Amino acid sequence: MSSDSLTSIEKRGALSLSLIFALRMFGLFMILPVFAIYGQHLVGYSPVWVGFAIGAYGLTQALLQIPAGILSDRIGRRPVIFIGLLLFALGGIIAAFSDSIYGVTLGRAIQGGGAIASAVLALTADLTREEQRAKAMAMIGMSIGVAFALALVAGPILAPLFGLQGLFILTTIGALTGIAVLHFLVPKTIIQAPRGQTGAIPKQLLQLIKNPQLFRLDIGIFMLHLTLTAIFVVLPMQLQSLGFTVEKHWQLYLPALIGSVILMLPMLIIGAKKNMNKHFFLFAIALMATSLVAMALSSQSLPLMFICVLLYFTAFNFLEASLPAFISMLSPAGTKGSAMGIYSTYQFLGAFCGGIVGGTSYKLLGSNGVFLCLACLMLLWLIISWGMHNLSKIRTYTYTADIKDENHAAQLTEQLLKLNGILEVVTIIEEQTVYLRVNNQVFALQEAKDILKNS
Structure with a gap:
């Protein structure tokens, strides 16, 4: 094979x-x-x-x-x-x-x-x-x-x-x-x-939580799932108040989801090819904020509400697909498991807080108040994300190697660091493992394999 x-x-x-x-x-x-x-x-x-x-x-x-x-x-x-x-x-x-x-x-x-x-x-x-x-x-x-x-x-x-x-x-x-x-x-x-x-490796967690680039992404997944959960505290009742009975709600969700995938795919493709990941990421957050404001203003019109839901899911699907990839790209070599563990914790904590925010704001402010409150949170997320790095094609490779001792590990690391495109090398003797964090646009994978094979 x-x-x-x-x-x-x-x-x-x-x-x-x-x-x-x-x-x-x-x-x-x-x-x-x-x-x-x-x-x-x-x-x-x-x-x-x-x-x-x-x-x-x-x-x-x-x-x-x-x-x-x-x-x-x-x-x-x-x-x-x-x-x-x-x-x-x-x-x-x-x-x-x-x-x-x-x-x-x-x-x-x-x-x-x-x-x-x-x-x-x-x-x-x-x-x-x-x-x-x-x-x-x-x-x-x-x-x-x-x-x-x-x-x-x-x-x-x-x-x-x-x-x-x-x-x-x-x-x-x-x-x-x-x-x-x-x-x-x-x-x-x-x-x-x-x-x-x-x-997740416990001793790595605090260091990764403090990492400003990863923190922006962790806050992002928290905000994203907070919004998703909060919306479904009020959206079904909002649709029902427009005379759209619950057994028909799928007729709105299905075309909105299909349409959102069609709209989202070009954003993913162009963002990757043109190195515009950050631009589309910020655009998607702004689009989500706009769709939430529009939901508050379109609460009496079913066709307009459909357009708002379509735009919301376009932004949501793009961000949901992008965030894990960004975490993988920005995680220091050898820490992806710990970084993803923190990321998942923020994600589910966001879902919990979304239920509280949705229920409480609906009781105090009504459905339109919920949408506007969530739009404000999206604007806060946009501000937090503004300083995020524009990601190039960064990738982490993991290889098993016969690492004899600390001196051998140091020599191996020095050889690998000379390769074009290498950003970081981490060798772990106990695991007989080498992590390479590289710019995949210029990195020659076979050269690294040859060094590891002949070490």
Whole structure:
């Protein structure tokens, strides 16, 4: 098999783990577009508690994401994923059979306790070679996007048929299906990727949190998911007030999502080819702020609201696709696992805070007030992001090398640093690993391979 292609084991690993990720995210997202309406029969219902219930999974995800990743380094990826899926199934059952919003909130929090994202990504890295790892990670990213789109369409269609209880039961079935996929389809790990690529290393965390470039991106994913969660506290009710019944909401979400992908793809392609990543990134934040202001001004017009949702999802999809890539580019060599762990924590913490912000601001300011409040947060994000570096084609390569001792490591590092395009070299004797951070536009990969092979 060519090094440019995935092996059969790599394909099976990437596809099966993408399916596990997608099943879980589908269950989480499916509740978003309908809960504010179908939860009105629950004891204790209020806009504030709707926000808590929708965002509760984010808090437990944020608290447990890094610990679960570290635990997977110690006891293995598969046991952590198995336990996480069991917790997700249990939370779904608790939420399904609760007659109060407090019980549903507890169930959602337990679902979030199944924080398997870091373990799934680490296992994906373990099952793939360095040169194919980006493809496998991209497959998982695509599966999350597809799950999100399907969930926004499926929720409004399935809720009238099965009710809120039925949706939570479906999330449990999805988690149990994920366990079956883990057992029967995911290959058994043979080679483990270097820890710096997959897991959070505690001693690196504080240093990475202080990194101003990474901090801008962490704040970005926090703001992005805060806005997403907050919007779905109020948007379903806003659409219903326009005479658009909940079972028809998919008719707005589906074309808006398809249209947003069509509009977003040229931004990604041109940004990469023309080295305009930063320009489009800032444009997308401004577009999101504009769409939120327009939502407040278009609250009485369904066609205008559709255009606003289309623009919002165009910006959201671009930013959601760009942020992980930027984290990977800007992470110091050998720290990607730790950087992604911090990033994921901010992401889920944003989802939790979005529920609180959405519910509280709706109670105090109404739906238009929510949209304007979120637009102000987007402008704050725009200001914070203004000093971000304009990313070139930076990439990190990871290689196994026979590093004999500290002197040999120093000699190897010196040789590699002489190569054109090398930005940083990190050698770790204990892991027999070399991390290369390079400008991929001018870096000669084969020269580095020859040095490592002949060392």
